[in-house]
Amino acid sequence: MSTPTVYDVAERAGVSIATVSRVYRNPDSVRPATRDRVLAVARDLGYLPSGSARGLASRTTGVLGLCFPDIHDAEAEDVPDAEDSELMLYSDEVIRGMERAARRHGYALLIAASHADAVGGQLAEVAGRVDGLAVLAQTVPGQDLDVIGRRLPVVLLAGQREEEHDHIEVANFDGQLRLTRHLIADHGLRRLAFVGGPPDSPDGEARFRGFQAAHLEAGLPLPEAPDVRGDLTQAAGRKAVGELLDRDGAALQGLVLANDQMAVGALHALESRGVRVPEELAVTGFDGIALSRLVRPTLTTVRQPTGRLGEEAVELLVGRIQDRARPAVARVLPVKVMLRASCGCAGERTL
Amino acid sequence: MSTPTVYDVAERAGVSIATVSRVYRNPDSVRPATRDRVLAVARDLGYLPSGSARGLASRTTGVLGLCFPDIHDAEAEDVPDAEDSELMLYSDEVIRGMERAARRHGYALLIAASHADAVGGQLAEVAGRVDGLAVLAQTVPGQDLDVIGRRLPVVLLAGQREEEHDHIEVANFDGQLRLTRHLIADHGLRRLAFVGGPPDSPDGEARFRGFQAAHLEAGLPLPEAPDVRGDLTQAAGRKAVGELLDRDGAALQGLVLANDQMAVGALHALESRGVRVPEELAVTGFDGIALSRLVRPTLTTVRQPTGRLGEEAVELLVGRIQDRARPAVARVLPVKVMLRASCGCAGERTL
């Protein structure tokens, strides 16, 4: 009574349910007169095909999924004068990119942040209803991923690459290399300190290797390891400044941080200590979050093509859906070095 | 062989499928020993419950849906110095708000822009696989909505209210009233022009009524209709400036535009005509898009609580899912008037 089904429509239209189904799935295979009759009945019965039933019967959902970490809010931690709701976060950009690409391919997008504790639940929930799944960073434990990967295409965004899944990352190494090269070659800085992320962050480590490479290239002494490490938050950036300045403050010419969040924190700490940026100390970040342009001085950073990350993810998923046998691919997206005030550049240039 | 089902798990674990199902749906109803055995088998078989089958059998999906217009990109039309990917668009904010609230309630979020031409398709596609649907603005033709509304809870965001569905909108009237009052009372402006949206935009019309009310209140002559109308794009804003200035330029003291997009366009047009804002002419917008803070002069506007729109939508949907009989409700969310440079205020204040 309440929600009409194919049976109701079929009966009222005097056809079989097979015909009703065909009217929706393959209209051309039904004689126009019949088709119109079915559609008319469907309309005034208020018939709406059940996605679940369709999915079950056809073994495909027409939906792609995206899982991202729950931390989500950390970025907006302490925004100077903007409301956080005005700033694009990493996940927002990925979502937007995926949604657009998915739409182009006729897919809808199912998104869910993986509630840390409910990992098993939420994730399976999502995985169970999509034709392909994109996973941001280390959102999901590897073993769960493998289970899911056996059932549907999975693409990992950033984070650690794993042989069996498609993988997309940005040019962390290359970006940090070019940025560091700029500091050394164009600004003539020699004594740079690197504030790394947690050792288990593949992105952070890749960035550090780029930092090393720039030193190698310039014939400078090779830094063995990040001078300090932080957890990628603004607080960590502030803390890092404290430690570094107390350690060998005077000699330091530049502070290279593994991400923008920490860089913003560093900027704050330096300001309150009365250290002028970039005159006394250059500062750089990585990611290109919206906030990086709003802080003063504006932050020199490396901008990730976050939206494209999402779009590429869809391309890979769609390709993989069509050819489940295709071997796993790994893609690296190019980044842009954004030269702004905090490194000593005037205005804003792209490298 | 490829994707294991309850049957495979049940067989390997030596139980019935009912028990396997219970292990997932209602763990406490299964003896721990049995449960663990089932879970172990499930794990090494790589079992993943099928969302479609679940949905079909239980008649609920655990997913909420959001449909938004495809235009999406219009806002980022011509951004001064920011890449568009750095700006939050209206839909991004709604998505974020809904995702968060949905997560709190244990729902995932399915999003899809309604491809103008594919309306029937995409929409039914989404509606068929969710437990509740939020629809942005006039994304969906009313009749389709009614069909959907008969089957699942629907909440309309902004746009026209319709008796049978829940509805959430922002305080268009009140916001425009307060903003206009500010121009009249605090800046002493008398000759204001209103650039409206299309006559069929309920939001635009409500804003105009707020504009009128402020005049009434101040004892000024009542404007009968918007002085000009535009299609809410930047181009329309530029065009409106042309027409108004040619018509009765000299006398004009303030330009009140129905949305930020047009206001930004107006700002550009005024600059190229050499009209100084706010010295010669005050300008205001409506919406509070990110761009409004980036343009120079910064734009005085009314900020919509867009994220809350999404959150409230989820609350309404969830409530309605639990009680399908609840009568339709209409909610109006409060807005903030953001006083910035373009009206003659210094710095940034909130009214």
Place this chain on the structure above:
DNA sequence: CTCTAGGCTGAATGCGCTTTCAGAGGTCGG
């Protein structure tokens, strides 16, 4: 030791749709 009340589990049914596989009718050439 017997009886009863629960706690667990299995058999069976149905959710609403897609998809063969045939068959019914109609078309067209010979």
Place this chain on the structure above:
DNA sequence: CCGACCTCTGAAAGCGCATTCAGCCTAGAG
């Protein structure tokens, strides 16, 4: 006028899971 084909439609068989209804078994009461 007949047979060979098409085109269109229907019957039927699942798709993978939730859930009801019994039935079995065990623990506890008497």
